[in-house]
Amino acid sequence: MSTRLPVDLAKSYRLLNHGPTVLVSSQHEGRRNVMAAAWSMPLDYAPPKVAVVIDRNTLTRELVEGSGEFVLNVPSRELAGITLAVGSVSGREADKFDARGIAAFAGDKVNAPLLEGCLGWLECRVIPEPHIQQTYDLFLAEVVAAWADARAFKDGHWIFEEGSPRSIHYVAGGNFFETGESFVAEK
Amino acid sequence: MSTRLPVDLAKSYRLLNHGPTVLVSSQHEGRRNVMAAAWSMPLDYAPPKVAVVIDRNTLTRELVEGSGEFVLNVPSRELAGITLAVGSVSGREADKFDARGIAAFAGDKVNAPLLEGCLGWLECRVIPEPHIQQTYDLFLAEVVAAWADARAFKDGHWIFEEGSPRSIHYVAGGNFFETGESFVAEK
Numbered sequence: 001m002s003t004r005l006p007v008d009l010a011k012s013y014r015l016l017n018h019g020p021t022v023l024v025s026s027q028h029e030g031r032r033n034v035m036a037a038a039w040s041m042p043l044d045y046a047p048p049k050v051a052v053v054i055d056r057n058t059l060t061r062e063l064v065e066g067s068g069e070f071v072l073n074v075p076s077r078e079l080a081g082i083t084l085a086v087g088s089v090s091g092r093e094a095d096k097f098d099a100r101g102i103a104a105f106a107g108d109k110v111n112a113p114l115l116e117g118c119l120g121w122l123e124c125r126v127i128p129e130p131h132i133q134q135t136y137d138l139f140l141a142e143v144v145a146a147w148a149d150a151r152a153f154k155d156g157h158w159i160f161e162e163g164s165p166r167s168i169h170y171v172a173g174g175n176f177f178e179t180g181e182s183f184v185a186e187k
Numbered sequence: 188m189s190t191r192l193p194v195d196l197a198k199s200y201r202l203l204n205h206g207p208t209v210l211v212s213s214q215h216e217g218r219r220n221v222m223a224a225a226w227s228m229p230l231d232y233a234p235p236k237v238a239v240v241i242d243r244n245t246l247t248r249e250l251v252e253g254s255g256e257f258v259l260n261v262p263s264r265e266l267a268g269i270t271l272a273v274g275s276v277s278g279r280e281a282d283k284f285d286a287r288g289i290a291a292f293a294g295d296k297v298n299a300p301l302l303e304g305c306l307g308w309l310e311c312r313v314i315p316e317p318h319i320q321q322t323y324d325l326f327l328a329e330v331v332a333a334w335a336d337a338r339a340f341k342d343g344h345w346i347f348e349e350g351s352p353r354s355i356h357y358v359a360g361g362n363f364f365e366t367g368e369s370f371v372a373e374k
Contacts, residue, residue, distance in 0.1 A: 017225050018356035018364050019206015038204050041228045043240060043323055051238060051325065053230060080372035088374060132319055132327075136230055138238065140323065158358060169205035169356075169366065171345060174374075177205050179356065180367025185267035187275060187361075 003150040007120070011156035012146035013042040015074055015120035016050065018158070018179060020167035023073040023083060024052060025104070026063035027112045032104075034096055034115065035060045036087030038170040040072060048143035050124060055137050059091035064126060064139065069110040074120035076152070076165035080176055083168065109144040119152040119167055158182075190337040194307070198343035199333035200229040202261055202307035203237065205345070205366060207354035210260040210270060211239060212291070213250035214299045219291075221283055221302065222247045223274030225357040227259060235330040237311060242324050246278035251313060251326065256297040261307035263339070263352035267363055270355065296331040306339040306354055345369075 007015065016022070019041070025034045040052035050072060054061045064070045075083050086096050097104060097113070104113035110123045124141035132138045152158060152165055160166050160179055169177045194202065203209070206228070212221045227239040237259060241248045251257045262270050273283050284291060284300070291300035297310045311328035319325045339345060339352050347353050347366055356364045 014359055018358050019208070019225070019228075021206070038206070039228045039230065041206075041226045041238070041240070043226065043325065049323070051228070053228070077370070080370070081374055084372045085374040129319065132316065136236070136327065138230065138327075140319075140325075156359075157362075158364075160364070166367070171205050172201055172343075174371050175344075175369065176372055177345075177347070177369050178367035180353070180365040182362065182364050183264070183267070184361050185271045185363055187268055187272040 004147050005150050005154065007146035007148050007153065008156060009048050009143060009146060010046060012048045012122060012143050013045055014156060015122060015146060015148065015153065016040060016042050019169060020074050020179065021083060021170040023075055023086065023115055023118065024054065024060055025071045025073055025112045025115060026060050026067065028063040028066035031063060032097065032113055033059045033063055033091035034086050034102065036083045043140060049127065050122065050141050050143060052139050053137050054139050067111065068126045069112050070124050070141065071107060071110060071112040071114055072122040072124060073115045073118040074167050075118050077168050077178055078165065079117050080168050084174055107145060119149045119165060121147040191334050192337050192341065194333035194335050195343060196235050196330060196333060197233060199235045199309060199330050200232055201343060202309060202333060202335065202340065203227060203229050206356060207261050207366065208270060208357040210262055210273065210302055210305065211241065211247055212258045212260055212299045212302060213247050213254060215250040215253035218250060219284065219300055220246045220250055220278035221273050221289065223270045230327060237309065237328050237330060239326050240324050241326050254298065255313045256299050257311050257328065258294060258297060258299040258301055259309040259311060260302045260305040261354050262305050264355050264365055265352065266304050267355050271361055294332060306336045306352060308334040
């Protein structure tokens with residue numbers, strides 16, 4: 001059984017800083033969805049902000065624009081198959097949560113669902129920037145709450161020990177890298 | 188001796204897709220600089236675009252705004268110390284290339300220097316978006332040429348075999364992760 005702990009907002013950028021692929025979950029007017037996004041990054045420390053690309057043809061786009069909210073979920077390798085799957089089909093065809101048996105729980109500040117089995121969660125509120133949303137499919141948002149699985153991230157640090165769950169980094173064509181060996185650099 | 192090969196622009200996003208930390212190099216009116224950036228990502232496939240955060244207080248910002256160009260260099264673990272160092276001091280104090288003995292070579296389309304010892308290089312031209320540059324320190328750019336070390340990236344694919352050079356992912360406080368084990372997910 002995993003334990004979810006709140007992450008200090010000032011350290012929440014660390015959930016994304018190493019560039020993991022994320023799942024973007026959203027909810028609006030009774031509809032919910034989840035898609036994969038390799039294109040996300042931190043944008044600021046305080047208040048913490050993120051940037052993420054959300055294609056104009058996705059249901060996620062419609063729900064994010066409607067609600068002004070989303071969650072960035074950091075999946076573990078165990079969820080790589082689901083990450084690939086939810087990045088390949090549209091939520092307009094079927095509820096992906098039901099289709100894949102994805103369990104979710106409620107966040108603290110936004111209505112978008114948080115996915116069970118992830119390592120970290122960033123609850124986000126869109127900062128409206130219509131020009132870049134329309135021109136580049138680029139969304140900026142403020143992180144209003146953050147959570148982590150205590151087995152993977154604790155006291156502001158990732159713990160990727162032998163055998164513990166790790167985040168993943170998508171390349172293309174179903175190919176991922178696991179987050180690898182940790183090391184400390186000297187200037 | 189490494190061999191640099193051109194990367195097909197349509198596949199150049201793969202140099203960044205897994206979220207490595209990059210070095211941003213720039214040059215303007217006889218001055219050059221390099222800084223580290225964990226906050227970069229692909230923004231589009233065709234033409235390929237990228238997004239990167241460049242703090243308003245950096246010399247890099249001045250050179251990028253002056254020239255309208257920069258290079259995203261993907262460093263290997265061997266360059267982690269330099270990545271940490273160039274992210275910690277300002278180019279206004281000293282030429283970081285001279286100070287750290289960083290060798291560079293010329294690109295094809297932009298004047299910013301490409302750093303020796305990196306695994307991939309994206310030559311970029313800024314897409315002027317003054318509002319988001321000023322408000323969020325966020326720069327969008329088109330990738331106009333791309334290169335890779337053939338030992339690490341070939342025919343559009345990363346090759347991270349045992350003992351071969353790997354890209355790196357910064358977290359905080361000098362802590363990095365190496366790009367880890369490759370795997371293929373099934374939907």
